[in-house]
Amino acid sequence: METIKDIAKACGVGVSTVSRAINNHPDINPETKQMILDVIKEHNYIPNNSARNLKRTKSKSVAVLIKGISNPFFSRMIEIIEYETQQKKYTFVLQRVEENEDELSVALQLAKEKKLKGIIFLGGMITHSEEKIRQLDVPFVLSTSGYIAGKDMDGKWNGNAGWSFVTVDDYGESYKIVNYLCSLGHKKIAILAADIEDDSIGKLRYEGYKQALRDNGIEPCGDLECHMDERVDNYSMRTGYRLMNKLLSREKDFTAVYAIADSLAIGACRAIIENNKKIPEDYSVAGFDGLEAGEFYNPSITTIRQPVEKIAKETVGLLFQLMQKEGGNRQIILPGELIIRESVKEI
């Protein structure tokens, strides 16, 4: 294994000079620097990152910890976050964390190893003790999650989370689209929801649905609710398909279905079509998220679009404010956008 010493020897200079060449330090003769760089290239020398991290005191890097990397929603977010981060001349570390892994522990460890300046959490970060969160002495922002942590059970914002986050108002936007369905004359609105025990966005969207119904004088009916199985289902098209078939087999009357995610909505559509029913003639279908797949589906899916670009930008902006101590924790709640397409009709 080649080390900086070997290079120094090969160049006939000291190790620190090589180090200076590598790290673009100013106080070095341009000629020696070029010579060293040439030798390095010739030897295919690669500095050992562990040693660098160990020695370095500071660093200009932030990390994104992402739970549920398969979420297509996150792909675009990452792109933007990465771009914005690089604009600010910071290095960007992407770290995926298992569904059953503790993202906070991973964050703690990574912060130490990479001497991080800041962290962004994408997904997850729902259930953590204040105490453990406090161990994280690096500025961090929760993106598209964390809202729940500041919400009371009935969905009302209690306004005192001790940390920063950026998210859409899942409860409010869910309310909005269900209310929209009601305004179109729908009275029997089914829902494809997360499992009952869910305490994340699934719960928020579910609560928004129920409240919208009540405010429209409709009492939520358990027979029109179809929940995922805990630890079996996920937010996939297949799940939507399964849930919809289950709902249809109950032979209950309804005119619209609200799926709490576009992926579920698409699976639901397929189930409806295979049952020889038409969308939206027989059933209206509404989703949530604003995925590309919903836009190009046949019929295209009426949904709430999450402002991905905006969320990403605000997240990075907030994180850097925190890092530069330009203000304390803030909670940014962005509006979604009701996108009216083909899958819902007036009744």
Place this chain on the structure above:
Amino acid sequence: METIKDIAKACGVGVSTVSRAINNHPDINPETKQMILDVIKEHNYIPNNSARNLKRTKSKSVAVLIKGISNPFFSRMIEIIEYETQQKKYTFVLQRVEENEDELSVALQLAKEKKLKGIIFLGGMITHSEEKIRQLDVPFVLSTSGYIAGKDMDGKWNGNAGWSFVTVDDYGESYKIVNYLCSLGHKKIAILAADIEDDSIGKLRYEGYKQALRDNGIEPCGDLECHMDERVDNYSMRTGYRLMNKLLSREKDFTAVYAIADSLAIGACRAIIENNKKIPEDYSVAGFDGLEAGEFYNPSITTIRQPVEKIAKETVGLLFQLMQKEGGNRQIILPGELIIRESVKEI
């Protein structure tokens, strides 16, 4: 910052004993070990990974380098690779690499930093000099790529790649589905393809298409080919939508379209539908990949399914054989599966 020294002091033992406790070494008194572990937990001590990597000689870890993380196809692969790796008691490192980044350089660096035992490349690894590849002294396997490197321009396998890979036969499977379209009586078959300059799977699938046509006595016609714009388009639904509209505007006659990816096929379907044409009555549409989105689309998309699970398992299996020197480089070419669904009709 707390170090192993602080823990040793707090426990009244030497640092090496603490190290033993952390690393599950056998030669340590179970009681002291438990005591140390307790103190560690109490202090929230986290060992510095950089220091560990620096000092450690061996390691039991493999990495997956993935180019194009948004590819939904890769999500499932990663899941399986990770599972299989953990079965073998190895640690798994996922490293994403930018589209414009050099995955080989990243691999070289990571191998050094993390003392990797093996590497899996997902996507990318198309254009690299033999010389640079040889620098990588760690066993590696190319998954769902690399085939091209052993192919001649006309798609024939030249059989002497100096490295291992696992993939489907993009050329052959592409040939298969186009041939299937021909067998159904289609004579004018359009294609939605990658940009002309593409030298990856895009080229292979394109060549398979042309050869299938010729073998069915049909001369490929440029007017029925619609290529992506280099560096602008990607394998998204939106691209498929754009290309299909472009193709339709040419007002050329055709009865079937073959999109070289399911995502493109779905966008194409949407474009056709918006032009008030029916699938498959007016146009048959075929895809490639076997994405969930194609299965649940309306109409469901006839396609070639890549055996994701199998690819992933064979990849890991091959890598570990290489690592354990149980054989030299091998090239595994798996068959795809023609899945007949609703988007294609006989003519």
Place this chain on the structure above:
DNA sequence: TTGTATGCGTTATCAG
């Protein structure tokens, strides 16, 4: 502008 020496936090070696 350059070289030397020290220490980052850990594990491995060796002596007890």
Place this chain on the structure above:
DNA sequence: CTGATAACGCATACAA
């Protein structure tokens, strides 16, 4: 079973 100490490869303070 345990503890002292020498590396690991690099960046940096300091001396030249």
